[in-house]
Amino acid sequence: MALERSTRLQAAGKGALGKCPACGQGRLLRRYLQPAEKCTSCGEPLGHLRSDDAAPWLTILIVGHLLVPFVIPIEAADILPPAVSSIGWPMLALVLAGFILPRAKGLFLGLLWFDQHASRVVDGACAPPTIPPIPGELPAET
Numbered sequence: 001m002a003l004e005r006s007t008r009l010q011a012a013g014k015g016a017l018g019k020c021p022a023c024g025q026g027r028l029l030r031r032y033l034q035p036a037e038k039c040t041s042c043g044e045p046l047g048h049l050r051s052d053d054a055a056p057w058l059t060i061l062i063v064g065h066l067l068v069p070f071v072i073p074i075e076a077a078d079i080l081p082p083a084v085s086s087i088g089w090p091m092l093a094l095v096l097a098g099f100i101l102p103r104a105k106g107l108f109l110g111l112l113w114f115d116q117h118a119s120r121v122v123d124g125a126c127a128p129p130t131i132p133p134i135p136g137e138l139p140a141e142t
């Protein structure tokens, strides 16, 4: 099973590279940011993974930390003409965000896959989900 070969960090790394977190061979994303329904190599279901706003959040964090150390001193020194700086910085931010966003999404999908997969595996077999009893209710008869 793929879990024995993958740690959380490896699953995140495979996802960041756009590869299936289970086998590392198939594609994780079908389009730019759309997860594949299942891995083309090992058949692992991937379409149910949802990273929501985590990838854009991480992308903004990284792009901001990459650009701000350059933007502030260059703009304070007034080196660039206004037209160049007003177009150049946003374009650079867009290019960086476009490069980082699918990798950030893959990273989070890899982490989500690992957490969901690890919670299903108990002693090498898939365990049914455990639902805690509601306080005040009797446990269901099985």
Ligand SMILES: [Zn+2]
Binding pocket: 020, 021, 022, 023, 024, 025, 026, 039, 040, 041, 042, 043, 044
């Ligand atoms: Zn796979």
